[in-house]
Amino acid sequence: MGLTRSLTAPSMQGLPSRQGVTLLVLSVAVDVNEIARLGKDFPWVKPSGCPRCGQPLWWHGFVLAYFSCLLEPVWLRRLRCSCCHRVHRLKPAGYWRRFRSTILEITQSISHRSESGRWCRTLPRGRQRQWWRRLQRIAGAVLGLFPGSTSDALEELRSQGFIPVSLSFECDNSGAGPPPYLSVSLP
Numbered sequence: 264m265g266l267t268r269s270l271t272a273p274s275m276q277g278l279p280s281r282q283g284v285t286l287l288v289l290s291v292a293v294d295v296n297e298i299a300r301l302g303k304d305f306p307w308v309k310p311s312g313c314p315r316c317g318q319p320l321w322w323h324g325f326v327l328a329y330f331s332c333l334l335e336p337v338w339l340r341r342l343r344c345s346c347c348h349r350v351h352r353l354k355p356a357g358y359w360r361r362f363r364s365t366i367l368e369i370t371q372s373i374s375h376r377s378e379s380g381r382w383c384r385t386l387p388r389g390r391q392r393q394w395w396r397r398l399q400r401i402a403g404a405v406l407g408l409f410p411g412s413t414s415d416a417l418e419e420l421r422s423q424g425f426i427p428v429s430l431s432f433e434c435d436n437s438g439a440g441p442p443p444y445l446s447v448s449l450p
């Protein structure tokens with residue numbers, strides 16, 4: 264599989280950091296297996312500007328991240344804005360922030376459980392139970408007596424902008440951080 268070098272416009276998710284500075288996760292269309300194979304040599308493409316203020320970004324080291332498809336953590340690239348000093352992290356698209364399983368794996372697990380009453384064999388049961396419990400909690404709070412299946416509730420929550428299996432729906436699902444979001448044109 265070749266490197267995916269054509270990046271989509273990143274979507275952003277705000278992460279409150281310990282310093283009170285908003286960390287942004289920029290989702291980019293890259294292959295997590297290639298990142299694992301090449302390590303710090305992976306050819307990340309730098310976004311043309313800060314998603315918040317549009318000013319140039321500088322490489323700002325690496326951060327280790329875990330993904331469910333890999334045994335070992337991988338190095339993700341970080342960037343720092345020269346103007347607003349926000350730190351951004353590049354992350355493969357297809358993941359919700361703080362989740363090591365892909366969105367596809369999570370939705371498939373929920374859909375499988377919803378239809379068959381069983382957990383997916385390919386994913387850890389504990390993790391699937393946790394997703395299921397969190398989803399039911401958020402669905403109950405947000406959707407109330409929802410007429411559809413649990414899987415339908417997940418899709419409904421997604422369409423409303425929620426991360427439907429997150430622990431804290433009040434802050435984790437506040438959208439993508441403080442608006443407005445500027446779109447970032449990538450080289």
Ligand SMILES: [Zn+2]
Pocket residue numbers: 313314315316317318344345346347348349
């Ligand atoms: Zn900035």
